[in-house]
Amino acid sequence: MSTVAQRQSKEYEENKIIQAIKELYIEHKGRLGVERMTNALRIEKNIKCNHKKIYRIMKENGYLSVIKRKKKYVKPGKPHPKRNVLKRNFQTSCPYDKMATDVTEIAMFGKKIYISPIKDLHTNMIESNEIGAHATLVTVTKMFNKIKDKGIPEGTILHSDQGGIYNNLKYQKMLEENNFVQSMSRKGTPIDNAPMESFFSTLKSELLYNPLIEFKSYEDLVKKIEEYIFYYNNKRIQKKLGYLTPIEFKEKCLELS
Numbered sequence: 001m002s003t004v005a006q007r008q009s010k011e012y013e014e015n016k017i018i019q020a021i022k023e024l025y026i027e028h029k030g031r032l033g034v035e036r037m038t039n040a041l042r043i044e045k046n047i048k049c050n051h052k053k054i055y056r057i058m059k060e061n062g063y064l065s066v067i068k069r070k071k072k073y074v075k076p077g078k079p080h081p082k083r084n085v086l087k088r089n090f091q092t093s094c095p096y097d098k099m100a101t102d103v104t105e106i107a108m109f110g111k112k113i114y115i116s117p118i119k120d121l122h123t124n125m126i127e128s129n130e131i132g133a134h135a136t137l138v139t140v141t142k143m144f145n146k147i148k149d150k151g152i153p154e155g156t157i158l159h160s161d162q163g164g165i166y167n168n169l170k171y172q173k174m175l176e177e178n179n180f181v182q183s184m185s186r187k188g189t190p191i192d193n194a195p196m197e198s199f200f201s202t203l204k205s206e207l208l209y210n211p212l213i214e215f216k217s218y219e220d221l222v223k224k225i226e227e228y229i230f231y232y233n234n235k236r237i238q239k240k241l242g243y244l245t246p247i248e249f250k251e252k253c254l255e256l257s
Helices: 003-027 034-045 051-060 137-145 169-177 190-208 218-234 246-256
Strands: 098-101 104-108 111-120 126-132 156-160 180-184
Touching: 003 034, 003 051, 034 051, 098 190, 104 190, 104 218, 111 137, 111 190, 111 218, 126 137, 126 218, 137 169, 156 190, 169 180, 190 218, 218 246
Parallel strands: 098 156, 156 180
Antiparallel strands: 098 111, 104 111, 111 126
């Protein structure tokens, strides 16, 4: 093959990669970093390429992902009277073995919205979510009712922070009656609930701070949060899961059980 033909072939292959990256960038709304982009190309486009080359192409063509905001380190606080059962041991043996929950607030369009999800620490899947205008026991109860029949015989650990809702006796009784073991972080120690901190950070980075996404109204914000959680469960591949989506990993686990 002549030098000219080699150069043309090389340009053709690179243009093919650029187009594939562009398609994935648009589909995932700029959320794919270099590593996930490299694996998405392999899985979805059957393109195998060195991650360094992918980084160069993404940088040169403006397809680098949105950047996550860094969290400040918080010194561990005192333990809650209720024992911290989880103790940052996020290793699991099966779906519904250990779960985590929290509430985050978003202020936009002159209103506040509260997101209350439950995350399975084995599959990384958001198993339940409730969005409301207030962070109340009613909101958290609706969230829990969607997974209350998922507890394993040995008892499913459900970890949270020390928020007033989770200290509510009705909430604690609800967990106990459905064979869930309550666990609570130390005061002022968000790292004790790192899985939920990570999820909220990812959601805000990839949705709220995403320059490719525009919110037209409060109702549109709620709709896009719901769409993002569906995307997170069904489309967003994760390194921890062997570059499967949470739903794919969960289905694989259930097939083997």
